[in-house]
Amino acid sequence: MLHAAEALQLPLGEAISIQAQHETLYIQRQPQQWQLSRMPREHPQCALNPELEIRHQATVPVDAEIIQRWTSGEQESTLRIVPAMADKNLVVRLGQAMMIPSGRRPKFYLSLPLMYQLYIGNGKQPFYEFFIEKLPLTWFGSNTRRGELCYQFFSDVEHEVDSGVRVPHRAMLELRLCNRDGDHLSLDKINLPAQYLPVYRVDGKSFWTTALTITNEKLTDELSLHYGKTVPCRHEVLQLISEPRLRSEARTILRALEAIIG
Amino acid sequence: MDILQQVLQPLQGADWSAWLRALGYIALGLVLRNLVVHGMRKYVDNHTSPHKAILFRRAMSYTVLFIFLLIALSELGFHSGVLLAVAGVLSVAIGFASQTSTSNFISGLFLLGEKSFKVGDVVGVQNTRGEVISIDWLAIKIRTFDNLYVRVPNDDLIKGHVINFSKFAIRRIDLQMWLALDTDIVALETLLAEVARGHDMILSEPLPELFRLSIGVLGVQVQWSVWAQQEGFFTARSKLIDLMLPAMHNAGVVITQTPSVVQGQDNSYRMPYP
Numbered sequence: 001m002l003h004a005a006e007a008l009q010l011p012l013g014e015a016i017s018i019q020a021q022h023e024t025l026y027i028q029r030q031p032q033q034w035q036l037s038r039m040p041r042e043h044p045q046c047a048l049n050p051e052l053e054i055r056h057q058a059t060v061p062v063d064a065e066i067i068q069r070w071t072s073g074e075q076e077s078t079l080r081i082v083p084a085m086a087d088k089n090l091v092v093r094l095g096q097a098m099m100i101p102s103g104r105r106p107k108f109y110l111s112l113p114l115m116y117q118l119y120i121g122n123g124k125q126p127f128y129e130f131f132i133e134k135l136p137l138t139w140f141g142s143n144t145r146r147g148e149l150c151y152q153f154f155s156d157v158e159h160e161v162d163s164g165v166r167v168p169h170r171a172m173l174e175l176r177l178c179n180r181d182g183d184h185l186s187l188d189k190i191n192l193p194a195q196y197l198p199v200y201r202v203d204g205k206s207f208w209t210t211a212l213t214i215t216n217e218k219l220t221d222e223l224s225l226h227y228g229k230t231v232p233c234r235h236e237v238l239q240l241i242s243e244p245r246l247r248s249e250a251r252t253i254l255r256a257l258e259a260i261i262g
Numbered sequence: 263m264d265i266l267q268q269v270l271q272p273l274q275g276a277d278w279s280a281w282l283r284a285l286g287y288i289a290l291g292l293v294l295r296n297l298v299v300h301g302m303r304k305y306v307d308n309h310t311s312p313h314k315a316i317l318f319r320r321a322m323s324y325t326v327l328f329i330f331l332l333i334a335l336s337e338l339g340f341h342s343g344v345l346l347a348v349a350g351v352l353s354v355a356i357g358f359a360s361q362t363s364t365s366n367f368i369s370g371l372f373l374l375g376e377k378s379f380k381v382g383d384v385v386g387v388q389n390t391r392g393e394v395i396s397i398d399w400l401a402i403k404i405r406t407f408d409n410l411y412v413r414v415p416n417d418d419l420i421k422g423h424v425i426n427f428s429k430f431a432i433r434r435i436d437l438q439m440w441l442a443l444d445t446d447i448v449a450l451e452t453l454l455a456e457v458a459r460g461h462d463m464i465l466s467e468p469l470p471e472l473f474r475l476s477i478g479v480l481g482v483q484v485q486w487s488v489w490a491q492q493e494g495f496f497t498a499r500s501k502l503i504d505l506m507l508p509a510m511h512n513a514g515v516v517i518t519q520t521p522s523v524v525q526g527q528d529n530s531y532r533m534p535y536p
Contacts, residue, residue: 136459136462136464136465136466137462137463137465137466137491138465138466138467139431139432139465139467139468139489140467144430144432144434144468144489145430147431148431149431149432149465149491152466152467
């Protein structure tokens with residue numbers, strides 16, 4: 001079984017396939033180039049296996065749609081598959097709306113969908129990125145003029161880290177919501193700044209990201225976001241898998257209330 | 263004539279070394295202009311919008327050349343005071359003769375301040391729709407989708423309506439149709455929501471909506487509105503129609519009429535993105 005972030009050596013002409021929820025990706029090494037193609041799955045299936053479903057010596061269907069070609073002019077035999085956070089912010093829609101009482105600071109756990117990046121040879125830039133589960137795009141903002149495009153997913157928050165079944169291909173996030181305002185804070189969706197979060201592998205099995213604290217400041221319409229330094233769970237072996245896509249100068253940044261909580 | 267003679271008199275007294283120095287200054291001006299323009303290109307491109315960068319580069323280029331032209335002329339014996347006086351007289355004369363250009367120039371300054379659009383935006387002006395390829399002091403240049411080059415004077419932009427299709431990141435797709443009176447609109451709404459969910463380019467929020475517009479002899483008029491990214495808008499709309507029609511056909515929904523499209527004089531206005 002292949003662990004993501006490990007390198008694969010493919011002989012010339014050989015292909016592997018990766019099963020995503022709605023499609024199968026085929027990556028084939030050809031003379032001086034790599035070819036990526038896809039085939040929609042007849043019956044979309046949720047991934048239940050925590051590891052990537054990779055099949056070696058796969059046969060690329062004739063009618064597969066070619067998505068991308070990596071042509072370097074060299075014989076590169078290494079393919080790396082690296083999990084990373086999404087390339088846009090993630091909007092989590094909660095199954096049930098939540099209300100945070102004034103002056104409280106509850107802690108939750110959420111699992112964030114991971115993107116997988118494909119690298120060929122010693123390339124520093126991925127040549128393709130994909131989600132295992134299909135995430136729709138959504139607009140997050142106070143109106144259709146001000147806002148941003150994000151990926152949307154549905155999830156319920158867990159109060160204990162081991163209270164729920166782990167969803168495969170996701171990274172755990174410890175989220176603390178502090179309400180310093182005089183009023184209760186009601187929310188049914190949260191815009192999570194995924195691009196500022198790294199991905200760690202903990203004890204060689206699960207993925208985690210650093211803790212995030214969102215504070216509703218008193219008497220202002222602003223929220224402060226504080227990024228933790230490391231993963232909040234107990235671990236023996238901690239491996240940084242991918243750096244944040246964007247770096248913030250400060251660990252704490254201020255954002256408008258409507259930019260984070262819908 | 264007296265003024266002209268007074269201006270040209272120094273040329274008769276200039277020797278070959280003065281001419282050489284003057285040419286040297288002009289050559290130096292050209293070199294310096296290139297150096298200045300290239301040197302600040304990176305900074306200007308990174309810190310301003312593309313059209314401001316173009317205008318700023320042109321202004322700098324003309325300023326440097328003008329200064330060195332003045333130095334070259336003074337080497338030939340021209341007095342800058344006389345030159346400026348002549349320039350003043352000429353500018354008043356030219357100003358009267360070129361009121362339209364002046365109006366366009368002033369309008370251009372207002373447009374710059376307004377920031378209504380930038381180079382690369384898709385705009386609609388009067389009956390022309392296309393991509394803005396240049397914003398200049400007197401006019402903007404548009405490339406229409408059937409690849410025509412259109413110059414629109416700045417004055418027209420200030421006086422008339424300008425639609426910027428690229429200003430916001432998302433845009434609504436509206437599809438209007440008349441349906442048979444016995445159509446189950448609620449079931450159709452559910453069906454269309456399912457179609458939208460299966461489409462990668464349609465946003466899940468703002469939510470797709472089926473508006474009931476009116477009831478008439480043709481049946482029930484509805485409008486299905488969904489949101490898509492500005493980028494790839496027309497592809498999203500085409501794909502949506504491709505998905506929607508078979509789904510409606512399979513569900514037995516009968517479209518009685520769609521709004522007719524009146525043929526316009528300029529086809530480029532209705533043409534989609536290239």
